Amino acid sequence: MKHTILPNFPIEGANIEYKEAKNSLPSAVWDSYSAFANTTGGTIFLGIKEENEVPTEILGVNNALKIKSDFFTQQADKNKVSLSLVDNDQFEIIDIDDKQIIKITVMPALYSDKPVYIRGHQENAYRRSGHSDIRMTTSELKYHMANAYPDLDRKLLDHFNADDLNLLDLQLYRNIIAERNDDPSYADKPLNEFLQEFGIMRPDRKSKMLKLTLGGLLFFGKYQSIRDFIPNFQLDYIYRHSRKDENWIDRIVTGEIDGPENIFSFYRKVHSKIESRISDTFELSLDDTTRKNNSEKFKAVIREALVNMLSHAFYGDESTSILKQYDNFYSFYNPGALRISEEQFIHGGFPKQRNPVISLLFRRIGYSENAGSGGPRIFNNINRLALRLPKISVNDRSTELTIWNSEFTQSFQDIPKEQVKVLQLIQNNKGEIKVRQVQEELNISDYKARKLLNTMVDNGILIDEGKSSAHHYTFNLNNEYSKYALQQLVKLQEELILHD
Structure with missing residues (x-):
């Protein structure tokens, strides 16, 4: 009807x-x-x-x-x-x-x-x-109730201690700290002293007992010890040539024989694999030095995204963090919604960390920088490389960051052609448009024009303003991804975007 x-x-x-x-x-x-x-x-x-x-x-x-x-x-x-x-x-x-x-x-x-x-x-x-x-x-309720607490991984764990840590991983970390700080004492410092300095263990103020923090367990724990507290704990990395491929080429998953046991060992194994696969193919016409610099910038982007995924995950969820690598893009998925706005993620802002212990452990060995600066470094490096803009997909329980190794003009390929035309019409019409104009320019019915525009409103691309005859649609400049994309869109030739 x-x-x-x-x-x-x-x-x-x-x-x-x-x-x-x-x-x-x-x-x-x-x-x-x-x-x-x-x-x-x-x-x-x-x-x-x-x-x-x-x-x-x-x-x-x-x-x-x-x-x-x-x-x-x-x-x-x-x-x-x-x-x-x-x-x-x-x-x-x-x-x-x-x-x-x-x-x-x-x-x-x-x-x-x-x-x-x-x-x-x-x-x-x-x-x-x-x-x-x-x-x-029930699962959704548990997520929101647990997520309401500001520093989840500072939680002190009863019945867990240093015996639940992978001492080989911990010693490797201590060696990296010693080398990074040019201070050999870190490698030999008494264990409990080191664990307390880095937030891996803390004294319980009531019982005075030294207890393992949740972040310490996740970062350095033995796999079975982690699973004893978080039964669904799993970190996964899968490499395929494309989404169409049913079989994976390479996979790293926690808990398997000779596989990583915790966040630290997972990061090191996956990071090594990814870096070995990133090729210097950004601008083949440039000299070797420039190609190398571009490759290093892209490696930094992927490294920052991997740290971001592991640092901001909600580890009590039923779903698990997973990195999917394909030949032309990477998908970083973690349970847990962003605790900051898109604007703060893209441009930087006051960080609201879900896991401050894990974030600090990454920063102390130079795998990431100041809290709240990861997003800006990702977007700035992508912009310098003239690559397709990263996409942030957030719902109330998860976050997915997609990063492409392809040109910027492909930023709009996932947007339906009619929506891209609407963006161009608004740009050419001093920043706003009415239903009638969309109906006439796209030769569609009033119903389809309204549905098209309202879909773009629901997706956060546009906002509607005004009443009655003054009612119109314009860019949603509160949507930072839309604003960032728009800034790049105006630099392009129309024929690069609007093609039949």
Whole structure:
């Protein structure tokens, strides 16, 4: 059945919810409130009818001020919702065609405040999936509750001690420290003294006993000792020529015979493999010195991305960290969402580390630099090499960073051609565009034009602004990837991007 979409209203989706609410505040508002708060935020419209996610009729609400009063009364009640996120400015009463509708903007909660739940029980926490509010599983609840703590790997472990560490890995690390600092004493320093200095063990302030930290166990532990505490612990590296290949060419996985046991040994084995495979093929027309420099820059990018994956993973999750290498790109996946914004990752900012012990252990041996500087070094080196922009894919429980060894012009190959044309139209139209213009330029229906633009809004590429005749779409400059890509896009010839 074909529906007539309301002008200026996007299709219901990951960040948009419609409810009729003719005479009162619907109880289901709080399901959507929780879902948006626990995911990426969103907007709830009251007084609009939808059919199959399409807004079809403005019904209006009969008593907007009463609904507003009820909303804020219930939001303040901890038995109704665990966290207040909406203030007066984010609750709008809008007059349309002699009717009133309500627009409620729900911001995503901080990781330390999740899960946001309703009706007084954590089991009533929701997440947003497409246009639906989904009750969280037990696993999802456990993730958010554990992830709420700031320094996960500083946790002191009962019943674990230095006997649970791989002493060969630990001695290798001590030798690297001694050489790096030109101080041989690090290699021979008393074990407990060394372990405390590097945060691998700490005294329990209550019992005064020296205990192993979670970060110390993960970084240097024996494989079975790690699995005793984290049964799903696994680190994986797979190399294939392309995604189409069913069989892998090389693989390194923790726990296998002669395989790495912990983060430190996994990093060293994988890093050695990757560096040996990176070839000097960036600019064959350049001299040998320049080619070597380009190769070193790209090796630094991959090294930083590998450290980033291992340092920021949530190790209590059911999924595991995995690096997939192909001939023209690398995929770094780790459980655990970024704790900083895309802007902070790309440009640098105040770091919010999930695993400060692990991060420090990497920095002390020079495998990474200052906290919060990894992202900028990755993007800056990629930019200098004129390679395709890295892609950051984040949901509420995981992060994936994809890095390509291909030209920048391919940054847009995964974006549908119609969306690329919209970007170009906006660029050529002083930074904004209306539905009618997209409809005419692309020769598509009003419905398809709106769906195309709203998909780009849902994906964070565009934002919609203005009301009625002034309603238009523009670049989402709060989306740092879109902004960074746009800065490079304007430098390119149109024929490099728009081709039939």
